[in-house]
Amino acid sequence: xxxxxxxxxxxxxxxxxxxxxxxxxxxxxxxxxxxxxxxxxxxxxxxxxxxxxxxxxxxxxxxxxxxxxxxxxxxxxxxxxxxxxxxxxxxxxxxxxxxxxxxxxxxxxxxxxxxxxxxxxxxxxxxxxxxxxxxxxxxxxxxxxxxxxxxxxxxxxxxxxxxxxxxxxxxxxxxxxxxxx
Numbered sequence: 001x002x003x004x005x006x007x008x009x010x011x012x013x014x015x016x017x018x019x020x021x022x023x024x025x026x027x028x029x030x031x032x033x034x035x036x037x038x039x040x041x042x043x044x045x046x047x048x049x050x051x052x053x054x055x056x057x058x059x060x061x062x063x064x065x066x067x068x069x070x071x072x073x074x075x076x077x078x079x080x081x082x083x084x085x086x087x088x089x090x091x092x093x094x095x096x097x098x099x100x101x102x103x104x105x106x107x108x109x110x111x112x113x114x115x116x117x118x119x120x121x122x123x124x125x126x127x128x129x130x131x132x133x134x135x136x137x138x139x140x141x142x143x144x145x146x147x148x149x150x151x152x153x154x155x156x157x158x159x160x161x162x163x164x165x166x167x168x169x170x171x172x173x174x175x176x177x178x179x180x181x
Contacts, residue, residue: 026060038062046074084140085166088133090125092118092159101157125161133165142167 024035042064045054050071058065068074091107095114104121106113108128115121130147137145145167154160 036062042066044068046071048072048075083166083168084137084142084145085164086133086136086140086145088129088136088163090129090161091154092121092125092161094157122159122161126163129161129163130165133163137165137167141169 021035025037039061043058045067050067054065092104094101095103103114103116104118106121106125134145145165147165150162152160
């Protein structure tokens, strides 16, 4: 006489045969009745961890695993093609006279400009690096990049400002569409 099939205590529906078949496929816990689920098509693995995780998945699903050449960078290519992000930075540091701040310098690459107060120095730095980030993003193929600023800690009375311009590049299809009109 066959014993009743045991069900895990956390089953939501005690009559869920599909869940039992799936778990029996994975764990093969029943001594009398088994289940084997197989995928009828191969799994194609891309991305750096494909050879780490997918062999076991293919084995469980009784199918073949195909890992193409350069599988490690397949997702990276899509991620790079999927968005453009450009950063520009400026540094602001005080001009000291003894123990007192006499003004501020804004350093933009090789360019250095002096301001008597911090607020105009910050405004100038944001304006210049924002314009540079937007221009570089447009040169990289974006249409309407979003601009954001971040103030990074850089010591007492020193400031580092980062401008980041981001957008998706315009597609070739979109360019052709624009040219036809």
